[in-house]
Amino acid sequence: xxxxxxxxxxxxxxxxxxxxxxxxxxxxxxxxxxxxxxxxxxxxxxxxxxxxxxxxxxxxxxxxxxxxxxxxxxxxxxxxxxxxxxxxxxxxxxxxxxxxxxxxxxxxxxxxxxxxxxxxxxxxxxxxxxxxxxxxxxxxxxxxxxxxxxxxxxx
Numbered sequence: 001x002x003x004x005x006x007x008x009x010x011x012x013x014x015x016x017x018x019x020x021x022x023x024x025x026x027x028x029x030x031x032x033x034x035x036x037x038x039x040x041x042x043x044x045x046x047x048x049x050x051x052x053x054x055x056x057x058x059x060x061x062x063x064x065x066x067x068x069x070x071x072x073x074x075x076x077x078x079x080x081x082x083x084x085x086x087x088x089x090x091x092x093x094x095x096x097x098x099x100x101x102x103x104x105x106x107x108x109x110x111x112x113x114x115x116x117x118x119x120x121x122x123x124x125x126x127x128x129x130x131x132x133x134x135x136x137x138x139x140x141x142x143x144x145x146x147x148x149x150x151x152x153x154x155x
Contacts, residue, residue: 002076007083008123008149011116019111019127022077024134025070027062029103035066046103062101067140071129074109079127081149090124090146099138106134114144124148 003019005011029049036042044051045061052060071092081087101107114126125147131140 002078002080004080004082008081008151011081011113011123011125011149012118013116014113015115017113019078019113021110021132022074022108024106024108025073026106027066027070027101027103029060032060032062032066032103035063035069039063039065041065057100057102060103062103062105062140064097064100064141067097067101067107067131068095068143070107071109071131071141071143071145074129074131075111075127075145078109078111078129079113081125081147083152084149085152087147087149090148092146093126093144094128095141095143097141099133099136099140101133101140107140108132108134119148122148122150 003017032046036047041063045055045057046063047060049060110130110132112128114128116123116125126144128142128144130142133140
């Protein structure tokens, strides 16, 4: 369940706050194939189930960038900020791929608020999301997401 902040300013001073892990998500071959179709990355280690059995991972693996993009799926399950006029995704920092995800694995996101500051009339937060692989010690990837929340206008 997401940690809720009633307004962006409530994030100030919350650096170091741990965000409990999300539910597990199965990453199946259908999702991988769909990502390959959208991105044009049809490398056999991702989409050729038969050939990949004899490959370095013993089966197909999830694209690193698919794993990274699922951070966007996990983020609203980790943190919910309310009471703003609009918000923007500013970007990401420090992306690291640490372990391959075998197709058929379950992954989840865990988070930590790394920094919060006022920027250009908004509150900007950096949340480090760690994508964990069920049954493994090393995570799949770690990414710092940067979000900016603009306050509601007083009328």
